[in-house]
Amino acid sequence: MSSLGSPIQHRPSVASPFLYQLSAGERELDIVMLDHGYARPWSTHPDASHAKPAKCLFVPRTLRLRTDRTIIENESNIDVVKLVAPNPVAYDVVKARTVMNECERHVNFVRAGMQEPITDDNWEEKLNKTGWTSGQNKLFNKIIKILSGDRLARLTYEGTSNEPVMRRIHLDKCAKRFRQTMSAIAWDTKTTTWLHTVLVNNLSLTLLTIYLDVLQTLKCKVPSLIDKMIHFSSTMHRGSGTTVEALNLLLKRPWDPAISTLNQHKAKKLPNSPLLLLTPSSAQHQSQSQSRRMKFWHSQLSNMGKVVPVTMHVSSGGSGVTLSQCLEHMIGAVKSKILELKSQYTNRPIILIGWNVGALVACQVALTDIVSGVVCLGFPSMGIDGIRGVSYDNHLL
Numbered sequence: 001m002s003s004l005g006s007p008i009q010h011r012p013s014v015a016s017p018f019l020y021q022l023s024a025g026e027r028e029l030d031i032v033m034l035d036h037g038y039a040r041p042w043s044t045h046p047d048a049s050h051a052k053p054a055k056c057l058f059v060p061r062t063l064r065l066r067t068d069r070t071i072i073e074n075e076s077n078i079d080v081v082k083l084v085a086p087n088p089v090a091y092d093v094v095k096a097r098t099v100m101n102e103c104e105r106h107v108n109f110v111r112a113g114m115q116e117p118i119t120d121d122n123w124e125e126k127l128n129k130t131g132w133t134s135g136q137n138k139l140f141n142k143i144i145k146i147l148s149g150d151r152l153a154r155l156t157y158e159g160t161s162n163e164p165v166m167r168r169i170h171l172d173k174c175a176k177r178f179r180q181t182m183s184a185i186a187w188d189t190k191t192t193t194w195l196h197t198v199l200v201n202n203l204s205l206t207l208l209t210i211y212l213d214v215l216q217t218l219k220c221k222v223p224s225l226i227d228k229m230i231h232f233s234s235t236m237h238r239g240s241g242t243t244v245e246a247l248n249l250l251l252k253r254p255w256d257p258a259i260s261t262l263n264q265h266k267a268k269k270l271p272n273s274p275l276l277l278l279t280p281s282s283a284q285h286q287s288q289s290q291s292r293r294m295k296f297w298h299s300q301l302s303n304m305g306k307v308v309p310v311t312m313h314v315s316s317g318g319s320g321v322t323l324s325q326c327l328e329h330m331i332g333a334v335k336s337k338i339l340e341l342k343s344q345y346t347n348r349p350i351i352l353i354g355w356n357v358g359a360l361v362a363c364q365v366a367l368t369d370i371v372s373g374v375v376c377l378g379f380p381s382m383g384i385d386g387i388r389g390v391s392y393d394n395h396l397l
Contacts, residue, residue, distance in 0.1 A: 086161045096164035096257035103212040106250050107205055123204040139195060142181050147207045147214075150174040154210075164257040174210070175217040182225075192229040212250065219251040220292050226251065267303045272349055274372065275341055276301050278309040279354040279361045280330050283321070301353070310337050327361070334365045349373070356380060 111117065118126065129137065150170055157166040185191055199211050219226045230247060278298075290298075301307050310333050312326075321329075334352070341350055349372035354362035359376035366374045 089162060089165075091164070091257045091261045093161070093164065095260065096255075099253075099255035100164050100167055100257070102253065102255065103216065103250065104205075104209045107209050107212065111205065118202070118204050120204045120206055123202060123207075127198075127202045136191070136194065139181070139185065139191065140198065143178065143195065143199070144207075146174055146177045146181065147203075147210045149177075150210050150214075151206055168255075168257060171210075171213055171217060175214045175221075178214050179218060179222070187225050187229075189228055192225075196229050212247075216251045216254050220254050223291065267300060270304050274305045274349040274351050275345060276305045276307045277334070277337060277341070277350055277352050277371075278307065279334050279352055279358040279365070280310050280312050281354065281356050281358040281361075283312040283326050283329070305351070308337065308341065310334050330361050331364055334361060335369055338365070338369050338371070351375060353377070 132140075150173075153170040154167060157163050160166065182192065200208065203211060215226055215230075227248075230251075278301075298307055298309070310330075312330055312333055338350060341348075351373040352362035352366060352371055353375040354360070354377065356378045357380065359379040362374050362376060365371075
């Protein structure tokens, strides 16, 4: 055995001399692993027959004995006492903090006259779970876990300079988890009504504020589901008798710290005045209005070029129309609109823009029709046939 100063060189196997040369020809024998079996990697255990030890290709196992390393020496002193001024933010901090605390002010006003305030320490003790089913207990625990996770996240960045943005990011994640949990029960009206009543009447001020923030976030994304959830539930009878209408007014005012910045700084026109063709994501009923979110997207895209939406209206709620037929109708409508625009605007480029399923429709149309570009927002990576995005996926080539 050689000394510790010079590593032992392993002779390369006959089958892989090329890989041995590519990996810098350096092999250091670990003496600890030779003498102490318990220090070996977990993959060398007999029970781990499904795994093999890691192999380092094109990279040496250790850089400790490399002679070609350059050591950067910096003798400059680092000041750890002086506070560094935070970077300026691109939004109105005072206004953002005001709108982000609107739900908290609403909860404080509603429960201002309570004789026994519900605090974070005693709200679970006062909760009566008599008559709850196992499914209701499981759903309630999942929702409380989601709300408590957002509460812990708020404590980590409370008082920081960029708190509105951090809260918006974590609140969107919390709303996503809440929506996934409710989708697992198919947004059952009876269950969601019961859950909303229990949460509104029994949660503490902190958790109730987060819950209203989640409803406010989902109100602009799935308004019909939130309306059903609130409409059939009881009001906040423990406070000052706030009605459902008051809660609806609060949920109609979602906040975002970047909204004012986006409204002030409009996007510039794209060169050659392109036609922005918006592909449909689903068939819509004639009485169905456009969401506030899509209206905002349309207003922003209209600053960049001419927006041409493709809409599909169905009668009788789409009864009698299969999924494949609806998809064929959407693709045919987009192709017809492209031919119409090419005949009317011969020299202007056409860009397809789609959200979710509309992104798939845009990619499908681009395979057969010549367009200048395709913009996919929220492209669904998971479908019935598995995960999309593999190397042989024709939609992504």
